[in-house]
Amino acid sequence: MLKKITTVASVVLLSALTACGSGGGGASTGSSGDTITMGFAQVGAESGWRTANTKSVQDEAKAAGIDLKFSDAQQKQENQIKAIRSYIQQKVSVIAFSPVVETGWDTVLLEAKRANIPVILTDRSIDSDDTSLYKTFLGSDFVEEGRKAGDWMVANATGPTNVVELQGTTGAAPAIDRKKGFEEKIASKPDIKVVASQSGDFTRSGGKQVMEAFLKSQPKIDVVYAHNDDMGLGAIEAIKAAGKVPGKDIKIITVDAVKDGMQALANGEINFIVECNPLLGKQLMDLAKKVVAGEDVPARVVTEEGTFTQEQAKAALPTRQY
Amino acid sequence: MKNRLLWPLIALGALLVLNLVFTPSFFTLRMQDGHLYGGLVDVLKNGAPTLLIALGMTLVIATRGIDLSVGAVAAIAGAVTCVHIGGSGSAGTAFAGMALALVLCAVLGLWNGFLVAGLGIQPIIATLVLMTAGRGIAMLVTEGQIVTVNNSAYRQVGAGFVVLPTAILISLLVLGLVALATRKTALGMLIEAVGVNPQASRLAGVRTRTIIWTVYVFAAVCAGIAGLMISSNVSAADANNAGLWIEMDAILAVVIGGTSLAGGRYSLTGTLLGALIIQTLTTTVYTIGVAPEVTLVFKAVVVIAVCLVQAPKARAAFSFRKVAVS
Numbered sequence: 001m002l003k004k005i006t007t008v009a010s011v012v013l014l015s016a017l018t019a020c021g022s023g024g025g026g027a028s029t030g031s032s033g034d035t036i037t038m039g040f041a042q043v044g045a046e047s048g049w050r051t052a053n054t055k056s057v058q059d060e061a062k063a064a065g066i067d068l069k070f071s072d073a074q075q076k077q078e079n080q081i082k083a084i085r086s087y088i089q090q091k092v093s094v095i096a097f098s099p100v101v102e103t104g105w106d107t108v109l110l111e112a113k114r115a116n117i118p119v120i121l122t123d124r125s126i127d128s129d130d131t132s133l134y135k136t137f138l139g140s141d142f143v144e145e146g147r148k149a150g151d152w153m154v155a156n157a158t159g160p161t162n163v164v165e166l167q168g169t170t171g172a173a174p175a176i177d178r179k180k181g182f183e184e185k186i187a188s189k190p191d192i193k194v195v196a197s198q199s200g201d202f203t204r205s206g207g208k209q210v211m212e213a214f215l216k217s218q219p220k221i222d223v224v225y226a227h228n229d230d231m232g233l234g235a236i237e238a239i240k241a242a243g244k245v246p247g248k249d250i251k252i253i254t255v256d257a258v259k260d261g262m263q264a265l266a267n268g269e270i271n272f273i274v275e276c277n278p279l280l281g282k283q284l285m286d287l288a289k290k291v292v293a294g295e296d297v298p299a300r301v302v303t304e305e306g307t308f309t310q311e312q313a314k315a316a317l318p319t320r321q322y
Numbered sequence: 323m324k325n326r327l328l329w330p331l332i333a334l335g336a337l338l339v340l341n342l343v344f345t346p347s348f349f350t351l352r353m354q355d356g357h358l359y360g361g362l363v364d365v366l367k368n369g370a371p372t373l374l375i376a377l378g379m380t381l382v383i384a385t386r387g388i389d390l391s392v393g394a395v396a397a398i399a400g401a402v403t404c405v406h407i408g409g410s411g412s413a414g415t416a417f418a419g420m421a422l423a424l425v426l427c428a429v430l431g432l433w434n435g436f437l438v439a440g441l442g443i444q445p446i447i448a449t450l451v452l453m454t455a456g457r458g459i460a461m462l463v464t465e466g467q468i469v470t471v472n473n474s475a476y477r478q479v480g481a482g483f484v485v486l487p488t489a490i491l492i493s494l495l496v497l498g499l500v501a502l503a504t505r506k507t508a509l510g511m512l513i514e515a516v517g518v519n520p521q522a523s524r525l526a527g528v529r530t531r532t533i534i535w536t537v538y539v540f541a542a543v544c545a546g547i548a549g550l551m552i553s554s555n556v557s558a559a560d561a562n563n564a565g566l567w568i569e570m571d572a573i574l575a576v577v578i579g580g581t582s583l584a585g586g587r588y589s590l591t592g593t594l595l596g597a598l599i600i601q602t603l604t605t606t607v608y609t610i611g612v613a614p615e616v617t618l619v620f621k622a623v624v625v626i627a628v629c630l631v632q633a634p635k636a637r638a639a640f641s642f643r644k645v646a647v648s
Contacts (some may be wrong), residue, residue: 031409044562045561047562048467048470051467074457170614170617198611199614201563204468209604209605213361213364213605213608214608216347216609217608219613237555237556237557241359242354243355243359243482
């Protein structure tokens with residue numbers, strides 16, 4: 001009986017091995033020739049923005065004829081590192097990923113470098129002294145987004161203004177940078193003060209719960225600055241439950257411009273949204289082709305994005321893709 | 323019994339006093355649009371899902387089991403309901419969606435029960451299957467998107483008020499029903515018997531399998547209702563984040579409440595206190611303004627402190643009446 005099982009097991013194992021072998025062979029001919037294989041390690045699906053980003057990458061890969069291997073890390077760095085390691089083992093032609101947090105990537109990226117697999121960072125950057133670990137970083141300038149939000153705040157503040165901040169996931173690049181850019185701009189006006197700042201983890205529930213607590217602990221709140229639309233939408237719920245009118249009694253500034261956020265902006269519940277464009281799939285595929293072909297690419301590629309006021313949102317909403 | 327609940331009670335009191343010191347307005351209650359409004363009300367409302375899941379978890383743990391899949395089940399419930407409601411604003415669709423979700427959750431509970439009682443798989447492994455796969459199912463249902471709904475009937479479950487938040491009323495109702503069913507009948511004793519020694523209780527004529535099966539279905543239905551609250555609170559189904567790590571909060575609530583993970587004796591009042599402590603802790607972090615970078619450390623310190631004072635050795639050291647130990 002036992003012998004039988006071991007025979008079956010070894011047959012299964014052997015066939016699995018040969019399957020791997022042929023798969024590997026296909027990939028290596030692929031990288032030298034026509035098809036490019038890309039391993040993409042996504043952060044997760046934590047917000048509407050992220051799912052739009054995922055869809056853009058998947059659609060554009062198909063359009064560009066690139067074989068995409070996609071993984072979802074559910075906001076955990078160890079999952080992302082595992083995914084990248086498996087891409088290295090599968091010998092993909094290029095690895096692209098949005099780092100969950102800024103630090104701790106050196107080891108795994110060094111492994112990719114030794115395996116001669118180029119790495120492209122998308123959307124979020126990493127904090128490393130060794131810039132040779134990746135070819136290029138494609139994404140938004142989060143500090144600039146924070147500055148745009150700060151500019152609007154400074155231009156629209158009348159008298160002393162108390163701001164509460166709903167931060168993104170602690171340690172994430174967009175949370176750190178959007179905070180930094182905003183603070184940089186409002187520093188010019190001592191009237192504007194950030195009176196409380198907590199992490200709402202980029203989610204609606206988080207934003208709502210933190211805002212509920214702020215409404216009780218802060219005697220006067222004039223403006224909410226949320227690091228993404230979803231937390232802003234949660235804050236709107238909390239403000240309504242407190243018997244105040246979002247957009248009027250308490251003004252709201254958010255970053256992202258996803259559909260639900262734009263809808264709220266058009267309805268007058270949000271006052272200003274700084275766009276953070278998730279549709280970077282096409283740019284990513286172009287960069288991937290260049291990198292695989294060995295062409296030089298700039299170390300930093302910034303996605304194009306603007307800002308929206310309530311009127312602009314009404315005009316833009318019907319043609320919004322995400 | 324009373325002695326066991328003393329320390330959780332003191333911990334909860336200490337947290338509330340901390341809030342009072344930092345934000346004197348924390349205990350202020352006022353009427354707002356016909357319902358109570360204030361910091362304590364928030365604690366109750368946001369703590370309702372954890373309490374509900376912890377209730378189901380208490381019974382599962384009492385049978386020497388554990389259910390890690392509750393967070394994923396909560397996400398599935400929210401996802402199914404929101405997708406069913408879609409753009410509809412009618413109360414009928416909302417109730418149909420919720421009923422559909424809860425039936426599905428009961429089926430998922432049956433699955434867990436089948437793995438544990440039917441196949442005899444270790445509960446931690448058996449429910450791990452659904453913990454991992456369940457979130458995938460929820461993502462599949464929502465197609466990876468956050469589904470936003472606009473349905474006033476559905477809003478009532480998690481964000482509505484009947485003077486007090488509807489969510490906490492539902493949780494307390496379930497708590498009352500469980501207390502009646504397990505303490506006024508033999509059911510509670512049978513559950514404890516299964517937890518203390520499954521073989522012995524089976525030989526004594528207790529239908530061990532049926533009881534284990536029942537507690538897993540109950541835990542899944544509780545998780546389902548909690549999932550409805552979580553998603554209704556923000557009128558959206560977020561398959562990726564709804565109920566994320568809530569199984570840990572629930573297990574913690576049960577443990578803080580003095581129920582042993584080894585099974586057997588359990589305390590529903592303890593679970594209630596445990597759930598309230600956890601939510602008060604979260605709210606405290608926001609109100610007293612602990613920096614986000616140190617939030618987890620702050621929470622860990624409080625939880626360790628609460629668990630330590632409950633350890634028999636620590637309690638013996640604290641006890642002024644040394645004779646009372648016997």
